[in-house]
Amino acid sequence: MAEVFLEARNISKTFVGVKALDNVDLTIGKGEIHCLIGENGSGKSTLIKIIGGVYKADSGIIRIEGTELRGMQAIESIRAGIQIIYQDLSLFPNLTVAENISVNQMLESNQQKVNWKQVRETARKALAEIGEDIPLDERVESLSVAKKQIIAISRALTQNAKLIIMDEATSAITSEEVSHLFSIILKLKQRGIATLFVSHKLSEVFQIAENITVLRDGKLLGVYPSSELDEEKLAYIMTGRMLKFEPYRYDEQMKDPVPLLEVKNLAKAGQYRNINFQLQKGEILGIIGLIGSGRTEVVESIFGIDGADSGSIMVSGKEVHIRNPRDGMRHGIAFLPEDRLTQGLFDVQSIGNNIVITILKSFLKKSRMLDVRKKKQAESEWVEKLSIKTPTPANPANSLSGGNQQRVVLAKWLATDPKIFILDGPTIGIDIGSKHTIHEIIRDLARQGMGIIMISDEAQEILDNCNRILVMSGGRIIREIKDSTTISRDELLDVIAKRVETGADA
Numbered sequence: 223m224a225e226v227f228l229e230a231r232n233i234s235k236t237f238v239g240v241k242a243l244d245n246v247d248l249t250i251g252k253g254e255i256h257c258l259i260g261e262n263g264s265g266k267s268t269l270i271k272i273i274g275g276v277y278k279a280d281s282g283i284i285r286i287e288g289t290e291l292r293g294m295q296a297i298e299s300i301r302a303g304i305q306i307i308y309q310d311l312s313l314f315p316n317l318t319v320a321e322n323i324s325v326n327q328m329l330e331s332n333q334q335k336v337n338w339k340q341v342r343e344t345a346r347k348a349l350a351e352i353g354e355d356i357p358l359d360e361r362v363e364s365l366s367v368a369k370k371q372i373i374a375i376s377r378a379l380t381q382n383a384k385l386i387i388m389d390e391a392t393s394a395i396t397s398e399e400v401s402h403l404f405s406i407i408l409k410l411k412q413r414g415i416a417t418l419f420v421s422h423k424l425s426e427v428f429q430i431a432e433n434i435t436v437l438r439d440g441k442l443l444g445v446y447p448s449s450e451l452d453e454e455k456l457a458y459i460m461t462g463r464m465l466k467f468e469p470y471r472y473d474e475q476m477k478d479p480v481p482l483l484e485v486k487n488l489a490k491a492g493q494y495r496n497i498n499f500q501l502q503k504g505e506i507l508g509i510i511g512l513i514g515s516g517r518t519e520v521v522e523s524i525f526g527i528d529g530a531d532s533g534s535i536m537v538s539g540k541e542v543h544i545r546n547p548r549d550g551m552r553h554g555i556a557f558l559p560e561d562r563l564t565q566g567l568f569d570v571q572s573i574g575n576n577i578v579i580t581i582l583k584s585f586l587k588k589s590r591m592l593d594v595r596k597k598k599q600a601e602s603e604w605v606e607k608l609s610i611k612t613p614t615p616a617n618p619a620n621s622l623s624g625g626n627q628q629r630v631v632l633a634k635w636l637a638t639d640p641k642i643f644i645l646d647g648p649t650i651g652i653d654i655g656s657k658h659t660i661h662e663i664i665r666d667l668a669r670q671g672m673g674i675i676m677i678s679d680e681a682q683e684i685l686d687n688c689n690r691i692l693v694m695s696g697g698r699i700i701r702e703i704k705d706s707t708t709i710s711r712d713e714l715l716d717v718i719a720k721r722v723e724t725g726a727d728a
């Protein structure tokens with residue numbers, strides 16, 4: 223291994239009642255790309271906060287280039303060359319790109335007057351170091367998450383970073399943006415800067431990491447060169463469970479003479495056109511395509527969020543007119559949106575209220591008063607049915623982990639008793655244990671006769687769970703794969719990226 227840059231030994235940390243870290247070690251070489259992986263709650267963020275001097279460890283030591291960080295204070299760790307990019311990125315939304323990149327340096331230099339020329343020069347230089355070109359005067363709030371990340375990385379570079387730590391950097395960006403981020407990490411490496419990439423997503427880890435440190439329940443399970451592991455082994459180490467199942471197979475016996483859903487010539491100017499497909503009872507139909515392929519727009523029209531310009535939608539053989547989500551629900555359609563935090567969940571409301579919100583009317587007594595007992599009973603039933611981990615449904619939704627929040631959103635829609643369930647990115651940002659549970663729930667619903675449409679960025683998720691796949695590009699369906707077991711992941715990716723003839727008109 224390269225010369226050691228960071229060495230953390232026997233780190234322990236207890237919060238009230240929780241042993242977040244139990245005797246954990248972490249070693250990172252100079253310029254190394256290292257991945258820290260573990261399920262939600264395994265202690266990853268706590269460990270990096272200790273390295274960053276945000277928390278003080280109860281015991282253990284940290285050495286940087288052989289010198290012990292005695293005070294374990296933020297300033298000490300920054301001076302030693304450690305820069306942490308937290309999930310919230312800690313940017314100032316109403317300042318410009320240049321100001322955000324240079325702000326830390328400005329604050330440190332203690333100058334009385336801001337030298338604007340220098341601010342821009344610092345920012346330009348930092349961006350150029352990683353080959354990026356973002357307009358310096360743009361306000362940061364108008365930028366995408368991926369661009370904001372690049373700004374946070376550039377800001378780290380102005381502080382003479384030798385190790386950049388990224389906490390769950392990929393949870394809010396698309397797979398294309400992830401590839402771009404990885405190319406930046408490689409550029410950092412060429413400059414001798416190490417990266418600690420914190421994640422719970424297995425597939426990404428293998429694309430980038432040289433070595434992998436695995437945590438589970440605050441304990442170190444091991445350190446592995448990534449060449450010695452594959453996704454399946456790592457999943458097993460991380461969760462202690464075997465998380466493999468057979469691809470979902472459709473039982474043809476469930477097919478009705480009339481399809482559950484039929485979409486004919488659906489079109490919307492500038493978004494999609496010529497959309498034709500059917501969905502049978504018990505099917506899990508995958509729709510996959512790059513961002514901008516029109517996949518989300520099509521399903522939003524079917525549910526009534528933003529109607530189509532022309533074409534027709536039939537539910538169980540009858541044409542329906544869906545002008546808004548209420549119409550969609552009335553026709554037995556449920557929709558789990560891509561962004562659960564802004565669209566699916568009122569995070570300060572209780573878990574229970576989130577679940578029953580769409581069916582509140584059914585708890586009204588004749589007197590028009592709410593039957594609280596009945597409501598509470600329904601809340602508890604759903605919490606139990608979907609194994610939502612909480613002591614009580616009265617706790618706020620934001621007290622839950624991502625995977626459990628997603629189960630709340632699932633419960634909310636299942637409570638409406640839908641016949642057709644559209645799931646857009648059902649497991650984005652969720653750790654693999656929870657992801658597996660959500661896949662099991664979806665499969666069970668299909669087996670019971672629900673028709674399911676699943677959209678995902680992840681080809682593997684679609685291949686594992688869908689019996690049939692539609693590939694979209696440029697607002698059109700460019701390929702139908704009638705039996706998902708007949709195509710490999712790489713072949714599917716080629717179709718999505720249009721690296722192969724699709725047979726569709728251009």
Ligand SMILES: Nc1ncnc2c1ncn2[C@@H]1O[C@H](COP(=O)(O)OP(=O)(O)O)[C@@H](O)[C@H]1O
Nearest residue numbers: 237238240242261262263264265266267268269
């Ligand atoms: N400030 C805190 N106060 C109390 N408990 C905490 C605090 N931060 C983290 N924890 C707990 O410590 C454990 C590890 O959390 P964390 O390091 O955030 O895990 P990860 O980043 O791997 O998801 C969890 O059980 C979490 O609830």
Ligand SMILES: [Mg+2]
Nearest residue numbers: 266267268389
């Ligand atoms: Mg974390």
